[in-house]
Amino acid sequence: MSAQTIVFVGYFLVVFAIGWYSLRATRDEKDYWIAGGELGWFTGGATMAATHTSAGTFVGTIGLMYTAGWSFGWVLLAIPLSYWFMVAVLAPRFTRQRELTIPAFIETRYYGKGIRGLAAGIILVATVVYIQAQIVAAGLIANTVFGISTTTGMLGFTAILLVYTVVGGMIAVVYTDAFQLVVMALGAFLAVPLALRQVGGLGGLLPLVESAHPLVFTWETMPATLLLTMGLSFFLGGIATPEKLIRLYAMKDMRTIRRGVLFTIVMVLALNLLVFVLSLTAIVLFPNLPTGDLAMPMIARAVLPTALGAIMLAAITAAMMSTVDSLLIVAGSALSVDIYQNLISPDASPRRRLVIDRLGILVVGSIPVALLLAGVGEGELVQFIVLLFTALMAAAFVMPVVGGVLWRRGTKEGAAAAMVGGVAATFAWEALGPASVEPVLAGFLASAMLYVLVSLSTPRPPSAALEPYFDA
Amino acid sequence: MGLKRGRLARSNVGALAPPRAGAGVDRVLAGRRGGPYSLDRVALVALLIAHLAAGATSAAAQGVVRAARLTVDVARSDVSVRAEYELALEGDAGFVEVELLEHEGATNIVVLGPGGGPLDLRTASGTRRTGTVDLASAAVGGAAAGGAASLTFRYDVPGAVRLEGGAVLVRVPVLSVSLPPAADAVDVFSATVRVPEGWTVSEGFPSGLRGDGLGGYATTLPVVPSMVSVRGRSDGTWRPGVNLIVEILAGAFLLGFALLGWRHLGGGAA
Numbered sequence: 235m236s237a238q239t240i241v242f243v244g245y246f247l248v249v250f251a252i253g254w255y256s257l258r259a260t261r262d263e264k265d266y267w268i269a270g271g272e273l274g275w276f277t278g279g280a281t282m283a284a285t286h287t288s289a290g291t292f293v294g295t296i297g298l299m300y301t302a303g304w305s306f307g308w309v310l311l312a313i314p315l316s317y318w319f320m321v322a323v324l325a326p327r328f329t330r331q332r333e334l335t336i337p338a339f340i341e342t343r344y345y346g347k348g349i350r351g352l353a354a355g356i357i358l359v360a361t362v363v364y365i366q367a368q369i370v371a372a373g374l375i376a377n378t379v380f381g382i383s384t385t386t387g388m389l390g391f392t393a394i395l396l397v398y399t400v401v402g403g404m405i406a407v408v409y410t411d412a413f414q415l416v417v418m419a420l421g422a423f424l425a426v427p428l429a430l431r432q433v434g435g436l437g438g439l440l441p442l443v444e445s446a447h448p449l450v451f452t453w454e455t456m457p458a459t460l461l462l463t464m465g466l467s468f469f470l471g472g473i474a475t476p477e478k479l480i481r482l483y484a485m486k487d488m489r490t491i492r493r494g495v496l497f498t499i500v501m502v503l504a505l506n507l508l509v510f511v512l513s514l515t516a517i518v519l520f521p522n523l524p525t526g527d528l529a530m531p532m533i534a535r536a537v538l539p540t541a542l543g544a545i546m547l548a549a550i551t552a553a554m555m556s557t558v559d560s561l562l563i564v565a566g567s568a569l570s571v572d573i574y575q576n577l578i579s580p581d582a583s584p585r586r587r588l589v590i591d592r593l594g595i596l597v598v599g600s601i602p603v604a605l606l607l608a609g610v611g612e613g614e615l616v617q618f619i620v621l622l623f624t625a626l627m628a629a630a631f632v633m634p635v636v637g638g639v640l641w642r643r644g645t646k647e648g649a650a651a652a653m654v655g656g657v658a659a660t661f662a663w664e665a666l667g668p669a670s671v672e673p674v675l676a677g678f679l680a681s682a683m684l685y686v687l688v689s690l691s692t693p694r695p696p697s698a699a700l701e702p703y704f705d706a
Numbered sequence: 707m708g709l710k711r712g713r714l715a716r717s718n719v720g721a722l723a724p725p726r727a728g729a730g731v732d733r734v735l736a737g738r739r740g741g742p743y744s745l746d747r748v749a750l751v752a753l754l755i756a757h758l759a760a761g762a763t764s765a766a767a768q769g770v771v772r773a774a775r776l777t778v779d780v781a782r783s784d785v786s787v788r789a790e791y792e793l794a795l796e797g798d799a800g801f802v803e804v805e806l807l808e809h810e811g812a813t814n815i816v817v818l819g820p821g822g823g824p825l826d827l828r829t830a831s832g833t834r835r836t837g838t839v840d841l842a843s844a845a846v847g848g849a850a851a852g853g854a855a856s857l858t859f860r861y862d863v864p865g866a867v868r869l870e871g872g873a874v875l876v877r878v879p880v881l882s883v884s885l886p887p888a889a890d891a892v893d894v895f896s897a898t899v900r901v902p903e904g905w906t907v908s909e910g911f912p913s914g915l916r917g918d919g920l921g922g923y924a925t926t927l928p929v930v931p932s933m934v935s936v937r938g939r940s941d942g943t944w945r946p947g948v949n950l951i952v953e954i955l956a957g958a959f960l961l962g963f964a965l966l967g968w969r970h971l972g973g974g975a976a
Binding site: 377383545 | 831832884886887893911927935949
């Protein structure tokens with residue numbers, strides 16, 4: 235057994251031990267879904283930052299920076315802006331009444347079970363896309379670490395994930411997230427000086443980067459419209475992604491949320507800055523990678539010392555697992571609680587519900603890898619799959635969530651139209667529109683117009699639906 | 707759901723030369739949409755045009771690198787390199803592009819091609835130099851054997867060895883063939899660095915160097931890097947490298963954090 239395999243196995247044993255130990259603190263459904271709503275700022279901020287920085291940052295972002303250079307780096311400034319908006323504008327009203335799921339918030343604010351089912355359905359579809367990105371990244375890492383094929387790596391990742399998710403809960407997830415964030419941050423922090431050391435420091439790096447990739451510090455690698463709409467996608471998706479919104483419910487009060495989100499912003503900015511420097515060193519050290527998504531696995535393998543590199547890759551893989559098991563629980567609950575129990579069989583026995591819960595997770599977890607094996611979504615840069623997910627989430631949830639707590643006039647019909655129209659416009663643009671503009675623009679504009687127009691042309695919402703968010 | 711494929715890539719395929727300079731948009735959009743105009747194709751089209759302009763009539767190679775073996779012999783001040791490539795080629799390949807990214811202190815390297823003569827390497831951008839190898843040459847092993855080719859290059863790197871007191875740093879640029887690694891191969895690249903008797907090596911790039919006890923240190927990687935390096939001592943003494951110190955510090959930090967977390971979780975569960 236190689237040193238890398240030993241480190242990988244040992245790392246996962248530690249993570250599983252933390253998760254298993256945390257499960258002992260889970261006493262009821264509130265603990266299971268939102269960690270009892272009692273998280274402190276460090277754990278709350280760390281789990282939000284870890285959820286954000288999984289494959290998206292350490293495989294996708296570095297891959298796109300490797301390919302496109304610094305122009306994409308500026309797009310990432312939209313991320314802290316979205317967190318600021320979340321904590322300063324959205325959270326104070328959004329958290330006045332705490333729910334267990336985002337579709338449950340939709341039901342409360344928009345007074346209808348059907349619209350809750352609709353929200354759950356959209357989460358299910360978008361989650362499949364996002365999990366695909368994580369599975370692709372995990373396959374690449376498994377290929378790098380163990381020398382197995384990417385497909386075998388994807389299957390192994392999914393199998394481990396599905397087993398792990400059955401025993402997972404929010405408390406387990408947040409503590410493993412915090413641990414993984416520290417490992418990822420440590421790995422990135424140490425990788426930068428070690429990588430710079432190989433290329434003669436920062437002074438040696440810059441001329442070599444310009445030699446290897448002359449356009450890296452120009453704006454010519456990507457169309458301006460694509461950069462701007464990517465920024466919009468990150469901003470809107472950052473506000474309205476369900477697995478982040480639910481963490482607002484998990485932190486104990488607004489003061490904690492403010493401190494937690496500030497911690498998230500600091501960590502995300504710092505990690506992205508480190509990732510940018512690492513992408514530059516990857517351009518020099520590995521100028522002909524077949525895909526930019528290999529940049530971070532190669533840095534971990536070739537730049538970091540063997541054990542630390544393996545820990546880094548294990549942390550990234552484990553963070554993907556944390557992200558995906560959170561999503562699987564969200565998606566599984568959307569299928570079993572928000573759709574099956576809410577719409578199809580409200581009187582199902584607790585035992586049957588449990589079977590449906592597990593079946594839901596199994597189905598949601600199996601679809602992405604089945605699609606990848608069928609060649610759907612295969613070969614795309616991870617960052618673009620993540621962008622499609624954020625576009626779908628933004629198109630579906632920004633207006634119903636933000637409008638729902640800031641605009642009294644928003645109605646059930648308006649929210650339903652915004653969700654359906656936003657998602658449809660996103661898919662339509664993805665399929666038919668010019669590639670130089672991210673689909674989030676079409677999706678969000680359609681969603682916003684439909685939300686306002688349909689709300690204004692339908693009866694006002696009942697006061698009972700507004701009272702939790704406007705009259706407290 | 708699949709992401710849409712190739713529309714914008716077509717609109718940007720006009721960026722042809724130099725290959726790397728034109729590659730940015732195309733690489734992004736090829737990655738974005740999985741389009742038909744990947745970096746390699748743009749680079750190859752650019753090469754083809756350049757080649758035609760120069761009066762050549764052959765076609766650029768497409769295919770993959772099945773193995774790349776680098777052997778580095780370190781002398782007291784200079785370094786001799788032998789780079790062997792095994793290629794799997796598609797169709798009728800006329801030539802293959804090679805490139806060299808010269809790092810600090812190692813410039814104007816003269817590379818001897820498969821035929822033994824010096825390769826014509828031209829500056830593409832900054833310290834990046836590119837050239838082509840004629841695959842029809844008799845010196846290319848296996849070229850006639852249905853899609854396989856073996857190329858061997860030799861070059862010396864003057865000034866690659868830096869001595870400061872007893873500390874030694876050897877940094878060697880790697881001549882690479884501009885084809886992607888084979889997808890079904892595990893570690894395409896392997897390097898062996900042989901250092902003079904009495905030297906000790908504590909670390910290198912790529913990391914994970916394994917000594918053979920006879921002055922040789924070997925490592926492997928799934929892709930071909932732009933350089934290899936080793937660090938150590940020329941006076942025969944052994945001192946821990948930065949990598950080892952970093953690993954120990956990182957391990958201590960993680961252990962401390964894990965213990966803190968364990969206490970926190972224990973308190974929470976009690």
